[in-house]
Amino acid sequence: MCARRAGNILNLSELAKDASISHTTARSWISLLETSFIIYLLPPYYNNYNKRLIKSPKLYFYDTGLLSYLSGVRNGDISPISPIWGQLFENMVVSDLVKQNYHHNTLKEFYYWRDSHGHEIDLLSEENDQLKTYEIKASTTLRSNMFEGLEYFRKISGVQDLSQNLIYGGTESQTRNDSQVIPWRDIS
Numbered sequence: 747m748c749a750r751r752a753g754n755i756l757n758l759s760e761l762a763k764d765a766s767i768s769h770t771t772a773r774s775w776i777s778l779l780e781t782s783f784i785i786y787l788l789p790p791y792y793n794n795y796n797k798r799l800i801k802s803p804k805l806y807f808y809d810t811g812l813l814s815y816l817s818g819v820r821n822g823d824i825s826p827i828s829p830i831w832g833q834l835f836e837n838m839v840v841s842d843l844v845k846q847n848y849h850h851n852t853l854k855e856f857y858y859w860r861d862s863h864g865h866e867i868d869l870l871s872e873e874n875d876q877l878k879t880y881e882i883k884a885s886t887t888l889r890s891n892m893f894e895g896l897e898y899f900r901k902i903s904g905v906q907d908l909s910q911n912l913i914y915g916g917t918e919s920q921t922r923n924d925s926q927v928i929p930w931r932d933i934s
Contacts, residue, residue, distance in 0.1 A: 749816035
């Protein structure tokens, strides 16, 4: 049930209902999975850019292979047209960045941001007094609408020293719309 929720906002009440357990038991099991480094809960970014913010964490798996297996993917049998392709890609990118942070002991704090209207930034980090935003797209082809979330956040946040990044499934690095475009293989 957690695998179906990977990359999504965690709703413990819904998870408890689907598993036919109490909310308290669901919270305990999630805590156990988190303590065991099986899942990672990405906290929301709080700032008064918009009063109607989502305040629940998003759920990710540290091991994208385990997530793939639990999602029914066997022997690499998945393609970019699969309905879970984007979910697996986002999970891979977030978990890789979190694991790199631990490995290099850089002490970055990671967040996501989403308002009640569905505007979202997949990943944010605060580094050396600079806010970095990341949009994650599995597509190998860049489209202008991929930058909409980054532009919206820049507009409402008013942050002057904002680093905008788009991590995608393609192979070419470039700069577009004041955003760095980063191929997934180059994330670090």
